Amino acid sequence: MATIKDVATLAGVSVGTVSRVLAKNDTVKPKLLAKVEAAVKELRYKPNAAARALRKNKPDIVGLIVPDITNPFFSQLAKHVEMAAAAKGLSVMLANTHDDPQYEKQQIETLLDRSPLGILIVSASEDQAENLDTDIPIVAIDRTYADYPSIATDHEESAELAARHLLELGHKRIGYAAGPQGTQVARSRESGFLSGLKKASKEFNIVPEINILRGAFDFESGEELGRIFLGGSEADRPTAIATASDQQAIGILRTARDLRIDVPGALTIVGFDDTPLAALVTPRITTIKQSISKMANAAIDAIMQSGDKATDIRYPGQLIIRGSSGPVPGRQK
Amino acid sequence: MATIKDVATLAGVSVGTVSRVLAKNDTVKPKLLAKVEAAVKELRYKPNAAARALRKNKPDIVGLIVPDITNPFFSQLAKHVEMAAAAKGLSVMLANTHDDPQYEKQQIETLLDRSPLGILIVSASEDQAENLDTDIPIVAIDRTYADYPSIATDHEESAELAARHLLELGHKRIGYAAGPQGTQVARSRESGFLSGLKKASKEFNIVPEINILRGAFDFESGEELGRIFLGGSEADRPTAIATASDQQAIGILRTARDLRIDVPGALTIVGFDDTPLAALVTPRITTIKQSISKMANAAIDAIMQSGDKATDIRYPGQLIIRGSSGPVPGRQK
């Protein structure tokens, strides 16, 4: 590979001059400028990123750590992070933790070794995590991570939206499929749902019977919980189930279909996340949408500000009403 | 940030010695080694990646360029690439092209500027692309890219599997939802399906009537094509439709459901890719599975060999039979 020296020699100028034209420093005479540009072209010269980084000591990559890029929510996040980063001239380094705190630690270390501008993390270890021994700014997305600033949807408030929606539709026997209790995000959604129920209870004059079941965020867990929720007689089982994730919701939908329970006729289902999947199944799932692009942009901004003011940011979720939710059976439309 | 010099000073040794212990060079006396390690710890010393890269001139990142990380197939690919890379001590840089050849070019350029070990690309521009002006090894995955070696599923042969499956089930009126003709991969799958039909035609003694419709790979396109395929009378419309992607298959499934056409009772649907989605919908979709992890590993290997022997690799696809395919209506099970 050609170096800046080669270019300088070929153009008959000094390396300083070449560097100047590369930096678009306008203090170079047109004549020399042309010569240099010609030389650059001829030698197919590409400045060496490592040398530049070393000299300027200003990294232009950000690390993104997610539990599993295969999860639609995270892949959307990755996409938006990449876009937000690209808009600022940053590149993103991707790492998966496979939901393993041990592996997560390792991934963070190797990422840190690359001395990035900062690290964005959707943690698998959440609050058990300890603060890192580094000056590189770290910001948590979607969940918390140790004491680092976190940017997320207001899970509590968002889950309230779902609760309110169900009561508004007249549902009384309500199920809630919660996420793993080890995660802050699952706990927030659950408590938010409960408090939402309480608040809306007065407004709609309904005292709901609530049944909470807990599992993982994934599809299989949804199926499983669904079987428990829907195993009872028609008079016993919930007429509406809210969940902590779209995957759970879809799992429950499957179970409902297996049991020949009509959705939304006999059962209303509400998801969380608004993953693309939610709009693909039949019926399309009513869910809570998170502002992924806003979070991504805020995260990049936070990193670029070197995380000077380490403030948490919360974005409201948005209720997206689709085909999977309807009025309680027996009530006129 | 502390430098190697600081460590050397604190430990009372030379930078060379520090460098040696960092390199795990065993020619350092235990006494000094201990001192150095203590100093490293105390100063929280982290070697500077840029300086190291500059000096060694051996990059340890690979670039991965995909049209859209949000596409389940690509996110799975990204996951496996990341894993394969991590196993070799490499990190991966992610870039999306949003299916835009213009943007793709740009992404490649910025990636190239980071002088990675190599670049893995699932191209959006495919064969229209020109070879790049660089020595950095590039390998195409899933599709071709200019003249670079490509690692992919044998789309032709895999599509034949689908064709054979349909004929084996006794289907005669067959639809094929092809992908965009601008992509090699879509063309291969289509021609493979056709030739598979021809081959199996003798074996099963069926002369199929084939109807080909073309669209994008996505879900919406599937719905649209589905409406055309299934718009005719029951006697006219196909009893089986194979597709170029799972998304198309799911789109068609949706249409079928809207039209109250039973799957697989009245219509068999076969997808392609075996994305997680395929197993989530009802009924689960029969599809062709690609060996993503094998491709990812082969790609990383190819990059690490500096692409000396630029050979294409093709992996066979695998027919995954699930609920969306059944015998032609009227035939006994």
Added chain:
DNA sequence: CTGAAAGCGCTAACAA
């Protein structure tokens, strides 16, 4: 406006 030269932090000879 341009050239010369001093490093950025690190590794790898080469000496000692």
Added chain:
DNA sequence: TTGTTAGCGCTTTCAG
């Protein structure tokens, strides 16, 4: 076994 030192390719003073 350890210290010294010459760069890796680039940017950026500082002179001129």
